[in-house]
Amino acid sequence: MPDHVHLLIEGLQERSSAVAFIDRGKQASGYWFKRRHAVRLWQKSSWDRVLRKEDDLWTVIRYILSNPVRAGLVDQPLAYLFSGSLVHSREELMEAFQRSGGPAG
Numbered sequence: 001m002p003d004h005v006h007l008l009i010e011g012l013q014e015r016s017s018a019v020a021f022i023d024r025g026k027q028a029s030g031y032w033f034k035r036r037h038a039v040r041l042w043q044k045s046s047w048d049r050v051l052r053k054e055d056d057l058w059t060v061i062r063y064i065l066s067n068p069v070r071a072g073l074v075d076q077p078l079a080y081l082f083s084g085s086l087v088h089s090r091e092e093l094m095e096a097f098q099r100s101g102g103p104a105g
Helices: 018-037 057-070 090-099
Strands: none
């Protein structure tokens, strides 16, 4: 998305911290961006949601993939060049998206 980012992250250790992860990512990318463009990239705060065991992971993935479609940037979720996963291939994401019935809103 041109003005925000959606991430689905999983802490793999007891000491994992979403806040620390987000802060480090914003610091590194914001530093690079400001040096290149002379403007701030990120707002100070962020919004997060913790998924529970009863939450359906693929519903969340479908919501994230649908975002650029809902915004009118692309017709298909994976046509948005910044969609992807370090866990699932783009083909797996698209198959799951299509099986689910399309955009989640």
